[in-house]
Amino acid sequence: MRKRGVKGGIRTPGEEEVLERIRPKEEEHNHTWIVATGILSAIGKDGRAKGMVVGSVARDTWLSGDRDLDIFLLFPPDLSREDLEEKGLDLARSIARRFTGIFHEKYAEHPYVNATIDGLDVDLVPCYEVPSAAAIQSAVDRTPFHTRYISDKIGPLRDDVLLAKQFAKACGVYGSDQMTEGFSGYLCELLVLHYGGFSSLVEAAAGWKPGTCIDLEGHACKAFEEPLRVIDPVDPARNVAAALSSTRMFEFVEYCRGYLGNPSKDFFSLPEQAGMDRDGFARALARRGTSLCAITFATPPLIPDIVVPQLRRSLASIRGLLERNGFGVLQDDCAMGEERSILVLELLVDRLPPVTRHTGPPIWDRSNAEKFAEKYLENPLSGPFIRDGRYMVDLKRRFTESADLLRSPEILTVGLGKHVKQAMEKGWEVHEGEACWREEWKGFLSHFIEPASPLARRERHSS
Amino acid sequence: MRKRGVKGGIRTPGEEEVLERIRPKEEEHNHTWIVATGILSAIGKDGRAKGMVVGSVARDTWLSGDRDLDIFLLFPPDLSREDLEEKGLDLARSIARRFTGIFHEKYAEHPYVNATIDGLDVDLVPCYEVPSAAAIQSAVDRTPFHTRYISDKIGPLRDDVLLAKQFAKACGVYGSDQMTEGFSGYLCELLVLHYGGFSSLVEAAAGWKPGTCIDLEGHACKAFEEPLRVIDPVDPARNVAAALSSTRMFEFVEYCRGYLGNPSKDFFSLPEQAGMDRDGFARALARRGTSLCAITFATPPLIPDIVVPQLRRSLASIRGLLERNGFGVLQDDCAMGEERSILVLELLVDRLPPVTRHTGPPIWDRSNAEKFAEKYLENPLSGPFIRDGRYMVDLKRRFTESADLLRSPEILTVGLGKHVKQAMEKGWEVHEGEACWREEWKGFLSHFIEPASPLARRERHSS
Numbered sequence: 037m038r039k040r041g042v043k044g045g046i047r048t049p050g051e052e053e054v055l056e057r058i059r060p061k062e063e064e065h066n067h068t069w070i071v072a073t074g075i076l077s078a079i080g081k082d083g084r085a086k087g088m089v090v091g092s093v094a095r096d097t098w099l100s101g102d103r104d105l106d107i108f109l110l111f112p113p114d115l116s117r118e119d120l121e122e123k124g125l126d127l128a129r130s131i132a133r134r135f136t137g138i139f140h141e142k143y144a145e146h147p148y149v150n151a152t153i154d155g156l157d158v159d160l161v162p163c164y165e166v167p168s169a170a171a172i173q174s175a176v177d178r179t180p181f182h183t184r185y186i187s188d189k190i191g192p193l194r195d196d197v198l199l200a201k202q203f204a205k206a207c208g209v210y211g212s213d214q215m216t217e218g219f220s221g222y223l224c225e226l227l228v229l230h231y232g233g234f235s236s237l238v239e240a241a242a243g244w245k246p247g248t249c250i251d252l253e254g255h256a257c258k259a260f261e262e263p264l265r266v267i268d269p270v271d272p273a274r275n276v277a278a279a280l281s282s283t284r285m286f287e288f289v290e291y292c293r294g295y296l297g298n299p300s301k302d303f304f305s306l307p308e309q310a311g312m313d314r315d316g317f318a319r320a321l322a323r324r325g326t327s328l329c330a331i332t333f334a335t336p337p338l339i340p341d342i343v344v345p346q347l348r349r350s351l352a353s354i355r356g357l358l359e360r361n362g363f364g365v366l367q368d369d370c371a372m373g374e375e376r377s378i379l380v381l382e383l384l385v386d387r388l389p390p391v392t393r394h395t396g397p398p399i400w401d402r403s404n405a406e407k408f409a410e411k412y413l414e415n416p417l418s419g420p421f422i423r424d425g426r427y428m429v430d431l432k433r434r435f436t437e438s439a440d441l442l443r444s445p446e447i448l449t450v451g452l453g454k455h456v457k458q459a460m461e462k463g464w465e466v467h468e469g470e471a472c473w474r475e476e477w478k479g480f481l482s483h484f485i486e487p488a489s490p491l492a493r494r495e496r497h498s499s
Numbered sequence: 500m501r502k503r504g505v506k507g508g509i510r511t512p513g514e515e516e517v518l519e520r521i522r523p524k525e526e527e528h529n530h531t532w533i534v535a536t537g538i539l540s541a542i543g544k545d546g547r548a549k550g551m552v553v554g555s556v557a558r559d560t561w562l563s564g565d566r567d568l569d570i571f572l573l574f575p576p577d578l579s580r581e582d583l584e585e586k587g588l589d590l591a592r593s594i595a596r597r598f599t600g601i602f603h604e605k606y607a608e609h610p611y612v613n614a615t616i617d618g619l620d621v622d623l624v625p626c627y628e629v630p631s632a633a634a635i636q637s638a639v640d641r642t643p644f645h646t647r648y649i650s651d652k653i654g655p656l657r658d659d660v661l662l663a664k665q666f667a668k669a670c671g672v673y674g675s676d677q678m679t680e681g682f683s684g685y686l687c688e689l690l691v692l693h694y695g696g697f698s699s700l701v702e703a704a705a706g707w708k709p710g711t712c713i714d715l716e717g718h719a720c721k722a723f724e725e726p727l728r729v730i731d732p733v734d735p736a737r738n739v740a741a742a743l744s745s746t747r748m749f750e751f752v753e754y755c756r757g758y759l760g761n762p763s764k765d766f767f768s769l770p771e772q773a774g775m776d777r778d779g780f781a782r783a784l785a786r787r788g789t790s791l792c793a794i795t796f797a798t799p800p801l802i803p804d805i806v807v808p809q810l811r812r813s814l815a816s817i818r819g820l821l822e823r824n825g826f827g828v829l830q831d832d833c834a835m836g837e838e839r840s841i842l843v844l845e846l847l848v849d850r851l852p853p854v855t856r857h858t859g860p861p862i863w864d865r866s867n868a869e870k871f872a873e874k875y876l877e878n879p880l881s882g883p884f885i886r887d888g889r890y891m892v893d894l895k896r897r898f899t900e901s902a903d904l905l906r907s908p909e910i911l912t913v914g915l916g917k918h919v920k921q922a923m924e925k926g927w928e929v930h931e932g933e934a935c936w937r938e939e940w941k942g943f944l945s946h947f948i949e950p951a952s953p954l955a956r957r958e959r960h961s962s
Contacts, residue, residue: 244863245863246861246863246888281887283885283888285888286861286863286888287885290868324852324854324893325852325899366856384852389848390788399752399753402705402706413955417949418950419950420955421952423746424744425709425726487884489883489885492872
C-alpha cells in the first residue's frame with residue numbers, strides 16, 4: 037500500500053505493470069507522428085490555414101492502441117462564418133484526398149472532415165485562430181488553448197494521466213459524449229494536474245460531494261449547477277465537467293474507494309462486455325417478473341451528440357405517455373446503434389383493467405357540472421357520482437395493454453425529438469419481453485435489466 | 500312550475516300529494532302524545548327531575564311512520580357529573596321499567612336508556628337544566644334549547660320541514676350520524692326557517708358553494724372549516740352542519756337542481772335499495788376487470804358514532820399499507836353491520852412482479868454508503884447500482900399478492916382504531932372478487948362497485 041498524500045511518481049508495482057501495457061510503444065509513437073507531420077506539411081504547403089496537432093497526441097497523453105489524431109486548421113478570425121465553413125471544408129477535403137480515398141464530412145457545431153489515414157482515425161477540423169480563449173467564436177476554437185495549457189504543464193505527470201484515463205475507462209466512465217456522460221481526456225488531465233498525480237486524485241475523489249469545485253487558476257467558482265465543477269483554466273465561464281452526470285461522477289467515486297481498499301491492477305482492466313445471450317436474458321426477465329418493452333426505429337443520420345439527447349427526450353415523453361395511461365415505469369434507457377436506435381422501458385404491469393376514473397368539474401361550477409353530467413349519463417362504466425364536491429365517472433380505459441398504446445399513432449403526438457420523430461414517422465417496431473433481445477443490444481440490455489455499479493460488477497466477476 | 504322566490508305555503512300538486520302521505524295521521528299523532536304524556540306524568544310523580552319531550556315530536560315536525568320519541572330528564576346543574584350519570588340512569592331505568600320489560604342502556608357522551616314502549620322507540624336521556632345554551636355542561640344539554648327555538652318559530656313552515664326531510668331522505672343524505680354524514684332534522688328545520696320554505700331552500704341550495712354560511716341570528720360567521728356553515732342560533736360557537744360531508748352536501752345540491760328542472764313527486768320516493776344479487780355483482784366486477792378485496796371482522800360492541808370513525812381510520816391505514824407495498828387502490832369504503840363490519844378496497848392489480856426497487860444512501864455519505872453496498876452485495880435481484888448519486892438495489896418484493904399482505908399479521912401494525920384493532924386481534928377474514936358478496940352487504944357493495952349520484956341513479960331507474 038502507498039502512503040496517503042504521496043504525490044504522483046511513486047506507484048504500486050501493479051500500476052507500473054499497467055503503465056508498461058498502456059504507454060504507447062516507440063514504433064506506435066513514431067508512426068503517429070510520421071502521419072501527423074505529413075499532414076501538417078501538406079497544410080503548410082497549401083498555405084490557406086495553419087495546421088496544428090491538438091488532443092492527446094499533441095499532449096503525449098494518449099493510450100496505446102488509441103488511433104485518434106486531431107488536426108486543426110486555423111483560419112484568420114476576420115473570416116465570416118460562412119466563409120470559414122466553405123473554405124475550411126474545402127481545404128480539409130483537399131488535404132484528406134491527398135492521403136486517402138476514404139473520408140466523410142461530419143457536422144458538429146460546424147463541418148469537418150473525418151478520414152482514415154494509414155490506420156489512424158484523423159479529424160481535420162477548421163477553426164478560427166483567436167488571440168485568447170475568451171475571444172473564441174465557436175466551441176472548437178478553444179481546443180488549441182487546451183492543448184497549449186496542458187502541454188506546458190503536464191511534464192512529469194504524463195504517466196499519471198495515462199493511469200487516470202485507463203482507470204476511468206475500466207470504470208466505464210471515460211468519455212464526455214452524450215451517451216457516456218463521463219470524463220473527457222482534458223478533464224482527466226486537469227484533475228491529475230490539480231491533485232498532483234493519479235494516486236492523490238483517487239484519494240481526493242473518494243471524498244467528493246455534489247458541488248465539489250476545482251479551480252486550478254484561482255478564477256473563483258461561478259455558480260455552476262453541475263455536480264462536479266472544474267473551472268476551465270483557459271475560459272473561466274466554462275465548466276470542463278459540464279457533461280459529467282451525477283451517476284457517472286459517483287460511479288467513479290465508488291470505484292476510487294474500491295481501489296483504495298484493494299489497489300489491484302484488475303481495476304485497470306476493461307469490464308467484460310459480453311452480456312447475456314437470449315436464454316440468459318429470458319431467465320433474468322423471468323426472475324424479475326416485470327414486463328419489458330422496446331421501441332426501435334432507424335437511427336437518424338446525425339452525430340450522437342445530436343441524436344442521443346433526442347433519444348433521451350423522446351424516452352421521457354413516452355414514459356409520460358405510459359404513466360398518464362396508468363402504466364407505471366420502473367426504469368427506462370436508450371441506445372443509439374449504427375442502423376437502429378432503441379428505447380427500452382421496464383413496466384411493473386403491461387395490462388390494466390378496463391376501468392379508469394375520470395375527474396370532472398366541481399358541482400358548484402353549475403354550467404360545467406351540468407354539461408359533464410349530461411355527457412356522461414350514458415355509457416360510463418359507472419357514475420357520474422360525487423366525491424368531495426366534484427363529479428367523477430368510471431370510463432372504459434382506452435388502452436388496457438401497454439404494447440397497444442406504444443403501437444398506436446398516439447406515440448407520434450408526444451414530445452419526441454425532431455429527428456427521432458422524422459425517423460419514427462417512417463415506422464417503428466415494438467418488442468415485448470425476451471423478444472427485445474438482439475445480438476447488437478446484448479451488452480446494453482444486460483446492464484439495463486441487471487444494473488450494477490462498477491464496483492459491484494467487478495466484485496461479482498472476481499468472486 | 501312555481502314562480503321563483505315564492506315563500507313556503509304555495510306548492511305544486513305533487514308536493515301536496517306527498518304531504519298527504521308523509522304528514523302523520525291524527526291517530527298516529529294522538530298515539531305518540533298519549534305515550535309521551537304517560538311518561539312525562541310518571542317523571543313528574545317521581546319528582547327527581549323534570550321531564551321534557553324534545554326532537555321532532557316536540558316540534559311537530561316528524562314524518563308519518565317515524566317511531567322515535569325523545570324524552571329528556573332535566574337535572575339541576577349543580578349535580579356532579581358522576582351523580583348525574585348514576586341518578587339519571589337510575590331514574591331512566593325506573594321509568595322505563597314502569598312501561599316495558601325491554602330496555603337497554605346505551606352510551607353516547609353519557610349513558611341513557613332506550614326502550615320500546617307501545618311500538619315507539621323511546622330514548623330517556625338525563626341532562627342538565629342550564630339557564631342558557633352557552634352554559635351547557637354536555638352536548639345533550641343543548642337539545643332542549645333547540646326544541647324551544649324551533650317550536651317558537653316553525654309555526655306555518657311545518658309542512659315545508661316535512662317536505663325538506665322527505666326530500667333529503669329520498670336523496671340519501673338524511674342523517675347526521677357518522678355513516679351518513681348528512682343533514683340532521685334540526686339542520687333541515689333551520690334551513691327551511693332561514694330560506695322561508697321548502698321551495699326557496701331548494702332554489703338556494705342549487706347554488707350553494709363550499710363555505711356557504713347561514714346565520715339566522717346574525718351571530719357573524721366564525722371561521723369554520725366545514726363546506727356548509729350553519730351557525731347554531733342557540734350557540735354561535737357551533738356549526739349545526741359540522742357532520743355534513745362535502746360529498747353529501749353536493750349530492751343534495753345536485754338533487755335540488757334536478758328537482759328544479761323536473762319537479763316530480765318521484766323526488767320524494769326513497770331509492771330502491773335492492774342491490775345486485777351475487778350473479779349481477781360478479782358480472783359488474785367482470786365489466787370493471789378490477790380486483791376487489793374485503794376484510795371483515797366482528798363489529799366492536801359500541802355505538803356507530805364511535806365505531807364508524809374507527810372503521811374509516813383503519814381503512815385509510817390499510818389503504819396506505821397496500822400502497823406502500825405497490826398496490827394502487829382505486830377506491831375504498833366501509834360499513835358497520837350488526838354482527839360484522841366490512842372494509843372493502845378496489846385495486847387495479849392484485850399481483851405484482853417479484854422485483855421492488857429500494858433507494859439507499861447518497862454515495863457521498865461514505866460510511867452509510869459502504870454499509871449499504873456491503874449489505875446488498877449478495878442476494879439482491881440486481882445492484883447495488885448508482886442513480887443520480889445514490890445507491891439503489893432491486894430486491895425481492897415481500898408480498899406479490901395483495902391478499903397475502905391483507906392476511907398477514909402486518910395488518911395489525913398499522914394505525915387501526917382502538918376497538919377495531921381489538922376486534923381484529925380476535926380474527927379477520929379476507930375475501931376476494933365476487934366472494935366479497937353477502938346478502939347483508941348487497942346494497943352497500945352495489946353502490947360501491949357502481950357508484951352513482953342520487954340524480955344519476957334516479958334518472959337511470961326512471962328511464
